[in-house]
Amino acid sequence: MTDASDESLMIAYAAGDPAAFEVLHARHRGPLFRYLKRQLRDGALAEDLYQDVWMRVINARDRYVSSARFTTWLYTIAHNRVMDHFRAARLREAGRLGLAVDDDDAGEGLHDIADPSTPPPDQLLEREQLVRRVVAAVEALPGPQREAFVLQQEGGLALAEIAQATGVNAETAKSRLRYAFARLRRDLGGRP
Amino acid sequence: MSNDRNDRFSDGNNDEGRHHEAAIAAAWREAVDSDPGEAPPASLDAHILAAARAAVQPAPRRPRYAVPLALAATLVIAVGLGLQQRSTSLPPPDAAVVGRAVDTVDAEGPGEAAGQVAADMAPAGVPDSPTPASRVTAASRLRAESKADETPPTDAAAGASRAEPARESMSLPAPPAAPAASEVEAHDAVDAMSLPEGTRLRAPAVPALPTPEAALEAIRAVLARGERAEAAALVRAFQQRYPQFPLPPDLAPLSFAPAR
Secondary structure (H helix, E strand, C coil): CCCCCCCHHHHHHCCHHHHHHHHHHHHHHHHHHHCCHHHHHHHHHHHHHHHHHHHHHCCCHHHHCCCCHHHHHHHHHHHHHHHHHHHHHCCHHHHHHCCCCCHCCCCCCCCCCCCCCCCCCHHHHHHHHHHHHHHHHHHHCCHHHHHHHHHHHHCCHHHHHHEEEEEEEHHHHHEEEEHHHHHHHHHHHHCC | CCHHHHHHCCCCCHHHHHHHHHHHHHHHHHHHHHHHCCCCHHHHHHHHHHHHHHCCCCCCCCCCCCHHCCCCCHHHHHHHHHHHHHHCCCCCCCHHHHHHHHHHHHHCCCCHHHHHHHHHCCCCCCCCCCCHCCCCCCCCHHHHHHCCCCCCCCCCHHHHHHHHCHHHHHCCCCCCCCHHHHHCCCCHHHHHHCCCCCCCCCCCCCCCCCCCHCCCHHHHHHHCCCHHHHHHHHHHHHHHCCCCCCCCCHHHHHHCCCCC
């Protein structure tokens, strides 16, 4: 069962197999939680919505159709819940999530960062500092860019799937992702 | 997780761009993998998995014997309470009363004996009123009986029946005690227990308890109003009241939501 696709697992769960859900949950628990945490910037709130998203998956099991990719469906639910939260709370982030990407970043020069696949010469401390800077840089991204980046990195979503999950067209999703990487390169360009 | 980079980056086709993107992605992966705070709490996952299992399990069927068993238990409790109240509020009948009752049973039958014992066991504070009714003729007694069948009994009538000498009872029909007993409530169990059989088992009206389903609907209504904390408190109260009743999946998360 561990080799089964997400879609077949979801269908098996809808048919009454709880073990299928356990496999599905194990696959996506970490990425989904990190997506919510990055978007909400609040661990406790992320836990609430994390639970809520999974409960919606459970409750909507009979409505799931195999033609939709499970990951896209899951992150569409998560995206909608995040948006609902911001609307309900009337936070200022709501507006930022719905706005276009920050065009000020366009055309800025890209800077090199150290390639993590090749460890820094001899200092682990430098590596740890870089890791912290990466997390901080991602969290500093504008909401739509951050969402596109995390959906790609955590959810493994392709451009079209990011567009579908976030309710925008593919070009917008592509721009958000491109600007996200550009900004990360800029922010991480210097050595810690 | 797909590695189809070309599908994701229109501007990252050059080698340098890909190199930088891969470096950022690897740094990000290392960052989140090394931070335990980037994973959801295990307890939360346990609750989610439990809810997932509960959602696909068939609802437990109520056994066939549940209703009869509940009725029998209610009856036993009601009778037990009545006996308990009687034993704590009445002094034990003395031997003379019992002896006379036995004599009456021998002479008149069980119906008359019950009425006589009831009269003798009445509390001392109840005024005995030997009115002229105790001296009426058989004809007037019959008229009184027909009237008693239509109207609730009065204390005077009850007193008259209690004051009836045994020898008069032997020649007259038994007083109509049944209509009086039909109105007796549990808090009058003392009098009720002294009435003839079949007329003393009426229990007081008990307000109907809400069903678990109705309670769940009420909680959903609270949740629909956006009062999540209130709904969570209601769910916890529901679980205490109906510990065997499974929570539906849409309300299950509230059971472990932190109290706020």
